[in-house]
Amino acid sequence: MSQLRKDPIVGRWTIIATERARRPAAFVDPQAIITDKKSCTYCQEPLKIIDEHEGVKVIHSSNPLLDQVHPFERKAHGIYDVCYSYGHHEVIVEVADHIAGMADLSIGQIKAVFEAYAARMEMHRKDHAIEYILAYKNYGVAAGSRNIGHSRSQIMAVPVVPMRVKDKISGAKKYFDYHDRCLFCDLVSQELENKQRIVAQNDHFIAITPFASRFPFETWILPKKHHSDFVTGIEGSATDLAVIMKDLLLRFKIGLNDPAYNYMIQNAPVKHPILYKENYHWHIEVMPRLTRVAGFERGTGFYICPIPPEMAAEFLREVEIHA
Amino acid sequence: MSQLRKDPIVGRWTIIATERARRPAAFVDPQAIITDKKSCTYCQEPLKIIDEHEGVKVIHSSNPLLDQVHPFERKAHGIYDVCYSYGHHEVIVEVADHIAGMADLSIGQIKAVFEAYAARMEMHRKDHAIEYILAYKNYGVAAGSRNIGHSRSQIMAVPVVPMRVKDKISGAKKYFDYHDRCLFCDLVSQELENKQRIVAQNDHFIAITPFASRFPFETWILPKKHHSDFVTGIEGSATDLAVIMKDLLLRFKIGLNDPAYNYMIQNAPVKHPILYKENYHWHIEVMPRLTRVAGFERGTGFYICPIPPEMAAEFLREVEIHA
Numbered sequence: 140m141s142q143l144r145k146d147p148i149v150g151r152w153t154i155i156a157t158e159r160a161r162r163p164a165a166f167v168d169p170q171a172i173i174t175d176k177k178s179c180t181y182c183q184e185p186l187k188i189i190d191e192h193e194g195v196k197v198i199h200s201s202n203p204l205l206d207q208v209h210p211f212e213r214k215a216h217g218i219y220d221v222c223y224s225y226g227h228h229e230v231i232v233e234v235a236d237h238i239a240g241m242a243d244l245s246i247g248q249i250k251a252v253f254e255a256y257a258a259r260m261e262m263h264r265k266d267h268a269i270e271y272i273l274a275y276k277n278y279g280v281a282a283g284s285r286n287i288g289h290s291r292s293q294i295m296a297v298p299v300v301p302m303r304v305k306d307k308i309s310g311a312k313k314y315f316d317y318h319d320r321c322l323f324c325d326l327v328s329q330e331l332e333n334k335q336r337i338v339a340q341n342d343h344f345i346a347i348t349p350f351a352s353r354f355p356f357e358t359w360i361l362p363k364k365h366h367s368d369f370v371t372g373i374e375g376s377a378t379d380l381a382v383i384m385k386d387l388l389l390r391f392k393i394g395l396n397d398p399a400y401n402y403m404i405q406n407a408p409v410k411h412p413i414l415y416k417e418n419y420h421w422h423i424e425v426m427p428r429l430t431r432v433a434g435f436e437r438g439t440g441f442y443i444c445p446i447p448p449e450m451a452a453e454f455l456r457e458v459e460i461h462a
Numbered sequence: 463m464s465q466l467r468k469d470p471i472v473g474r475w476t477i478i479a480t481e482r483a484r485r486p487a488a489f490v491d492p493q494a495i496i497t498d499k500k501s502c503t504y505c506q507e508p509l510k511i512i513d514e515h516e517g518v519k520v521i522h523s524s525n526p527l528l529d530q531v532h533p534f535e536r537k538a539h540g541i542y543d544v545c546y547s548y549g550h551h552e553v554i555v556e557v558a559d560h561i562a563g564m565a566d567l568s569i570g571q572i573k574a575v576f577e578a579y580a581a582r583m584e585m586h587r588k589d590h591a592i593e594y595i596l597a598y599k600n601y602g603v604a605a606g607s608r609n610i611g612h613s614r615s616q617i618m619a620v621p622v623v624p625m626r627v628k629d630k631i632s633g634a635k636k637y638f639d640y641h642d643r644c645l646f647c648d649l650v651s652q653e654l655e656n657k658q659r660i661v662a663q664n665d666h667f668i669a670i671t672p673f674a675s676r677f678p679f680e681t682w683i684l685p686k687k688h689h690s691d692f693v694t695g696i697e698g699s700a701t702d703l704a705v706i707m708k709d710l711l712l713r714f715k716i717g718l719n720d721p722a723y724n725y726m727i728q729n730a731p732v733k734h735p736i737l738y739k740e741n742y743h744w745h746i747e748v749m750p751r752l753t754r755v756a757g758f759e760r761g762t763g764f765y766i767c768p769i770p771p772e773m774a775a776e777f778l779r780e781v782e783i784h785a
Binding site: 142144145146147148149150151152153154155156157160161162163166204216217218219221271273275276277280281282283284293295297299301302303304306307310311314322323325326329333349350351352353355356394395398401402403404405424426427428429430431432433434435436437438439440441442443444445446447448450451454 | 465467468469470471472473474475476477478479480483484485486489527539540541542544594596598599600603604605606607616618620622624625626627629630633634637645646648649652656672673674675676678679717718721724725726727728747749750751752753754755756757758759760761762763764765766767768769770771773774777
């Protein structure tokens with residue numbers, strides 16, 4: 140099975156594929172596979188369904204990067220840290236029909252996808268080895284998907300708190316310690332007042348292009364009301380979340396020529412939720428993949444965004460999404 | 463001019479292009495420009511040379527993201543930090559001839575490129591506003607270069623210490639505080655002993671695929687002897703550095719079908735070098751761009767590497783680079 144290895148310098152974890160590693164030659168000019176209904180695994184093969192929620196099917200990844208064969212146990216390897224890649228890796232098949240993009244699902248179908256994430260998160264939280272659960276989507280080749288055709292997303296439940304999650308938690312906590320207010324709540328207030336970076340909003344959610352956007356048309360969806368946890372946070376507001384997500388994805392599809400994109404549910408770590416209740420505020424990062432990250436970004440973690448987020452928001456707001 | 467904006471959550475900086483921003487429509491299906499000698503800016507136009515070193519020419523970026531028009535001054539914008547994008551942004555035109563890749567330059571030419579980086583770094587250090595200087599290369603479309611044909615690299619001198627640099631410094635310092643030894647020196651020793659991840663070596667340098675590689679065929683070049691600073695560190699060893707870099711880039715070119723790649727000189731921050739003298743060890747990260755970063759990596763900073771670094775190193779070692 141795969142290994143989890145930790146970079147000794149910055150503490151970043153990598154899942155290293157070992158047994159099922161791609162051979163070196165497989166990296167030379169890999170091709171994307173675009174499937175039609177007849178060649179689609181999710182349409183033709185009998186799926187081994189592990190959970191189902193209003194038409195959304197949850198299956199094990201066919202190429203799992205994490206499993207439960209060996210327990211998680213950190214070991215030294217000289218100066219390095221290594222362990223078995225314990226965890227859960229699932230695919231969320233969002234719809235029975237062969238529809239490629241979430242933008243083309245109904246509000247009800249998108250709502251069911253978010254509810255399926257919440258149900259799986261609730262499930263994996265019961266596994267005491269799990270520290271973090273990420274639900275995310277890769278849409279299109281540039282977003283890291285190599286098999287295109289049937290709308291789906293993924294869930295990874297891992298036994299460590301990833302570095303970038305720690306950075307978010309730590310930043311939000313510093314702000315809360317100083318102000319006694321949630322950083323994200325203040326951000327939402329300021330964006331509602333300023334208006335320039337708002338892409339869409341409804342009763343429960345706001346979609347904004349962040350002030351220090353890393354990528355052109357990067358958009359965050361935040362609940363207007365404070366809530367640290369996605370799972371309980373979407374109770375009663377899942378329809379509004381589906382509405383704003385469909386709205387945003389249609390703006391991307393129509394305005395930016397159906398770009399590749401990723402989205403990631405940014406939730407608090409699993410353990411000790413009381414630590415995050417006041418100072419963390421769940422949200423979703425959505426990122427079209429229109430540019431390439433170059434050496435400067437890779438070398439410093441300092442990004443270059445070739446369009447101001449105010450201009451990106453204005454452009455997205457003006458896309459005509461109703462026929 | 464551009465702005466520097468800081469993400470209020472994790473403290474990451476972004477350069478936001480404002481005046482010269484690309485219009486939204488320009489993000490739809492952008493094309494790479496592949497130049498021949500006749501259409502090459504670096505061959506045909508009279509270059510405004512600001513520094514020259516054995517055939518290597520330093521010019522201002524034609525599309526500078528940083529300049530010296532306004533002083534660096536952090537300002538609040540509600541909860542956000544914003545400032546003018548003060549700094550230096552230069553292009554290193556590596557060779558007079560229209561040669562696309564550094565792999566095809568001579569050892570002497572590559573040596574001159576590294577010496578030119580050192581000379582420019584020494585120059586920019588005299589600017590008291592500068593906190594960090596990155597020399598880096600984007601080769602090929604997938605590496606973020608859109609104008610292909612004439613071998614060049616870039617220098618950015620910025621007025622803040624970037625987040626990822628802080629992470630490295632902090633990790634190396636924790637190790638030094640505990641062991642009273644340099645983390646990178648111990649890493650070099652362990653890799654020399656283990657041998658599995660060595661791609662190449664000579665008297666002064668070792669090239670290894672890191673234990674927790676983020677990307678397939680990611681390779682780091684480290685000086686075998688401790689040195690915290692690239693500028694003074696390459697004195698007397700620049701030829702060996704050129705030899706190992708050319709060796710590595712030829713292995714990429716021949717073994718991986720001339721892939722896009724980035725490299726970044728990972729040096730210590732500019733100010734208070736005494737703080738880094740014992741615990742930091744300069745090095746170069748070199749990364750072929752063969753896969754796409756997907757949602758999981760973006761959402762967590764936790765990477766998935768589809769080939770073990772031991773297999774990648776073995777593959778690169780076995781590439782026949784001498785005709």
